[in-house]
Amino acid sequence: MADKRARFDQQIIRHIDAAHNFARWILKNDADAEDAVQEALIDAWKGFGWFQGSQDKAWFLAIVRNACYAQLRRSKRQFEILDDELVDDGLLPDALLLQNVEQEFFRLAIESLPEGYREVVILREMEDLSYAEISRVAGIPIGTVMSRLARGRAMLAKELTR
Amino acid sequence: MTCDEYRKLLSAYVDGEVERGPVDEHLKDCPECRAQLESLQALSSSVKRAPRYQTNADQRERFLSSISAKQTTFHWRSFSVGAACVALAWVAITYFPFNRPAFGEAMVQEHILAIGSNHLFDVASSDRHTVKPWFAGKVSVAPKVEDYKAAGFELIGGRIETLNGTKVPVMVYRHGAHVIDVFAFPAGDKQELPKTIRGFQLVTWQVEDVRYVAISDTDRAELDLLFRLMTTPSRVN
Numbered sequence: 410m411a412d413k414r415a416r417f418d419q420q421i422i423r424h425i426d427a428a429h430n431f432a433r434w435i436l437k438n439d440a441d442a443e444d445a446v447q448e449a450l451i452d453a454w455k456g457f458g459w460f461q462g463s464q465d466k467a468w469f470l471a472i473v474r475n476a477c478y479a480q481l482r483r484s485k486r487q488f489e490i491l492d493d494e495l496v497d498d499g500l501l502p503d504a505l506l507l508q509n510v511e512q513e514f515f516r517l518a519i520e521s522l523p524e525g526y527r528e529v530v531i532l533r534e535m536e537d538l539s540y541a542e543i544s545r546v547a548g549i550p551i552g553t554v555m556s557r558l559a560r561g562r563a564m565l566a567k568e569l570t571r
Numbered sequence: 572m573t574c575d576e577y578r579k580l581l582s583a584y585v586d587g588e589v590e591r592g593p594v595d596e597h598l599k600d601c602p603e604c605r606a607q608l609e610s611l612q613a614l615s616s617s618v619k620r621a622p623r624y625q626t627n628a629d630q631r632e633r634f635l636s637s638i639s640a641k642q643t644t645f646h647w648r649s650f651s652v653g654a655a656c657v658a659l660a661w662v663a664i665t666y667f668p669f670n671r672p673a674f675g676e677a678m679v680q681e682h683i684l685a686i687g688s689n690h691l692f693d694v695a696s697s698d699r700h701t702v703k704p705w706f707a708g709k710v711s712v713a714p715k716v717e718d719y720k721a722a723g724f725e726l727i728g729g730r731i732e733t734l735n736g737t738k739v740p741v742m743v744y745r746h747g748a749h750v751i752d753v754f755a756f757p758a759g760d761k762q763e764l765p766k767t768i769r770g771f772q773l774v775t776w777q778v779e780d781v782r783y784v785a786i787s788d789t790d791r792a793e794l795d796l797l798f799r800l801m802t803t804p805s806r807v808n
Contacts, residue, residue, distance in 0.1 A: 415769045417638070418680065423687030425634055426626050433624035443630060447637045454638050497575045504609035507617055515621050533586060534618035540588045559582035566614050 413457065420465040421453055427466065427536050428473045434531045435477045437520050445476040452476065467542040474528065474546055481524070491525045493549075495556040498563035502570040510569050518568040526561030533558055572597070577604055585611045628693065631684050632733050639677075674735065675764040675784075679771050681732045681741075682752045682786045691750060692728025692743045702729040706740045712781050714740055714755035719800045724751070744797065749789040751797060758782040766791075774798045 428449060433442040449472045460468055501507075510518075519527060528547055532538045538546065540554045547554070577597045581604065583589045598605050626634070685691050694705045699716040707713070709731055718726035724744045732739050732754070744751040758780045764773050774794045775784045783801065785794050 411769070418683050418769075422635075422638075422680075422684060425631065425684070426623075426688040426690075429626045429630070429634075430623045442624070443633070446634055450634055450637050451641060454641050495579050497579055501607055501610035501614070504606070504613040507610055507613040510617055512622060515617065519618070519621065530618060534615060535621070535623060540583075540586065555583045555588065558586070559579060562582055562611060562614055565618075566610065569614075 417454060417457055420460075420462070421450075421457070421469050424466050424469050425450075428469060430535060431470055431528075431531060432473055432477050434519065434535075435474070435524060435528055436480055441480050442477075445473060445480050448479070449473040449476040464542060464545060466536070467538060467545045470532070470536070470538075471546045471548070478524075491523065491557065492560075493553045493556050495552070495559060498560060501563060501566045506570045507566060515569070518565055521568055522561055522564055526557055526564060529554055529557045530561045530565065574601060574604055577601070578607055581608050581611055584608070585615055626688055626690065628690070628731065628733070631688065631690070635680060635684065675768050675773060677734050678732075678752075678754055678784060678786055679768045679773075681734070682771065685730065685741075685743075685752065686750055691730070693730040695728040697726050699726065702726065702742065705729060706731070710738050710740045710755075712740065712755050712757050714742065714753075714781055714783070715778065715801065716742055717801070719744070719797070722796070722800055723747070724797050724800065746787070746789055746793060746797070749787050749793075751785055751787040751789065751794065753797075753801070754784045754786070756782045756784075776802055778802060 425446070429442060429446050432445040432449075433439065436442045436445060449469070452475070453469055453472050456472070519530065522530065529543055532543045532546060533540075540551050543549075543554045544551045549557070572593075574597075577594060580589050580594055584591065584594050585608070598608060694702060696702050696705075697718050697720065699718055703713075703716040706716075706729060716726070716729070718724075720726070724746050726742065727745045727750075728743045730741050730743065732741055734754075737756075740755050742753040742755070744753065758777050759782075764775050764784060766773060771786055771788055772791045772794050773784060773786050774791070774797075775782065776798055777783070778801075785797055785801075787794055
């Protein structure tokens with residue numbers, strides 16, 4: 410038992426900050442994010458016996474993501490249907506325009522992305538996960554990770570320079 | 572491949588997730604795609620710079636207690652009724668906080684969390700004249716706060732943890748690559764803590780009516796050195 414707790418602390422508890430940041434960006438609300446992390450921690454603790462010991466961050470964030478989506482479903486939100494084809498999204502605005510965007514504006518632009526795009530952008534840029542890890546967290550193929558990131562970035566760039 | 576086709580790959584290229592060679596070749600000859608790449612890189616670094624949502628001390632406390640609650644239920648069930656009664660009596664007659672078996676454990680958890688979440692201190696300072704007054708009014712003890720940088724123990728800040736419902740000041744020291752937390756409590760009970768908990772070293776001592784517990788993953792000898800420094804009366808007060 411103590412051993413389980415020690416391993417749990419070493420492998421999972423250290424990702425609490427990442428989990429909380431991720432949940433907050435997905436749910437856009439402090440209280441919901443906190444609830445989701447609580448729920449995820451308990452689920453992770455219960456399921457920890459089955460955890461194989463690799464990719465602990467991705468494993469835990471996948472649980473956090475489940476908790477977040479459960480919250481979204483409870484609030485009866487509609488999910489946007491995403492087109493996951495890798496397509497050309499047109500030209501991006503000039504780099505200079507994208508460099509020094511004000512933080513509040515930036516937050517709003519990221520929050521305006523549909524969840525499916527927002528989550529891959531946050532996981533990639535803020536949590537520094539590889540495509541394979543994002544694929545595991547979001548339960549989508551690597552090709553879809555690639556197309557959603559490309560699309561999400563194009564949408565974000567447009568929103569920022571609107 | 573046409574420009575359009577390369578453009579679809581640039582996002583994954585920025586992430587280092589496609590074979591670079593062919594894209595590099597194309598970028599050499601195509602200023603338009605280079606400009607697109609720059610835009611993507613600018614966007615990417617802007618998102619990386621965007622503020623993360625930080626987990627504050629209260630939230631960490633709540634997150635942690637949700638796990639401990641799960642654990643506790645299990646423990647109690649595994650206890651015999653007799654042992655539970657003895658434990659209850661023990662808790663009832665002895666004084667906060669060293670009587671709690673989970674107490675050292677709770678401190679170690681706070682230590683791990685502080686390091687893991689990169690939230691080492693609420694007030695950052697190597698100046699005891701900053702840290703000490705910051706504690707004042709927030710906690711019920713006035714611990715000795717000193718910087719021992721010359722001896723290799725640099726005071727880097729202070730924070731407040733809530734343990735068993737009591738707010739406790741923590742002095743944070745850096746020693747080489749290690750972080751040392753020194754918790755301070757009103758002295759009450761002389762009961763000993765374990766010397767190690769899950770690989771972390773614990774050293775405890777008492778000066779006047781304040782009880783200190785130092786926790787770190789550093790060597791025991793190093794912690795003992797800090798203990799000796801902290802129990803040596805300071806020349807200037």
